[in-house]
Amino acid sequence: MNLRHGAVGVSLVLLLGACSSTRPGEPPVSSTATATRSVLPQPVDEAKERAVAAYLGMWSDMADAAVTSDWRSPKLASNATADALSRISRGLYADHYNGLVTKGKPVNHPTVESVEPAAAPTTVNVVDCGDDSQWLKYRADTGQQADDGPSGRRHIEAKVKKAVDGSWKVVDFAIQDVGTC
Incomplete structure (x- = not known):
């Protein structure tokens, strides 16, 4: 009787080993490890999250620098590069030159339009309906609000790319007129 139970036990061990997803020489994979592996972010999801974070970071960095129109702020390069960084720096320099500062913060609601490949x-296209109605320009010398044209909700398109160091940065963006979203 014991011999028979021993043979059944060995057969079960061999059968369970054959059903395992591990290869010979690899440690067995527990069900916890398998469950954890399936919960890890997929490349597309991670790219979307990091691109949106860079996009929102760019606007936050720009708003911080705009308080003093600091076109040389090193913070600007944290989330923007290429044409995007150039456009931001030129705009802040123009405000500095014209004696303007910006108070408040823009309100953004970005969504991902596409991810490639x-x-x-390596590239995520973001669309937004940004609202600049609480992000206004003022004369630096008098504190009076500057007549800077209409403010409100605007359609924004941005291209965010993965850099060589693995970070994500906005490389370009376009802002449409008030009322375009």
């Missing part, structure tokens, strides 16, 4: 994303 899907297998290993």
Whole structure:
């Protein structure tokens, strides 16, 4: 009787080993490890999250620098590069030159329009309906609000790319007129 139970036990061990997803020489994978592996972010999801974070970071960095129209703020390069960084720096320099500062913060609601390529994303296109009605320009010398044209909700498109160091940065953006979203 004991011999028979021993043979059944060995058969079960061999059968369970054959059903395992591990290869010979690899440690067995527990169900916890398998569950954890399936919960890890997928490349597309991670790219979307990091691109949106860079996009929002760019606006936050710009708003911080705009309080003094500091076109040389090193913070600006944290989330923007290429044409985006150039556009921001030029705009802040123009405000500095014209004696303007900006108070408040823009309100953004970005969504991801596309991710390319899907297998290993390096580019994310973001669209937004940004609201600049609480982000206004003032004369630096008098504190009076400057007549800077209409403010409100505007359609914004941005291209965010993965840099060589693995960070994500806005490389370009375009802002449409008030009322375009």
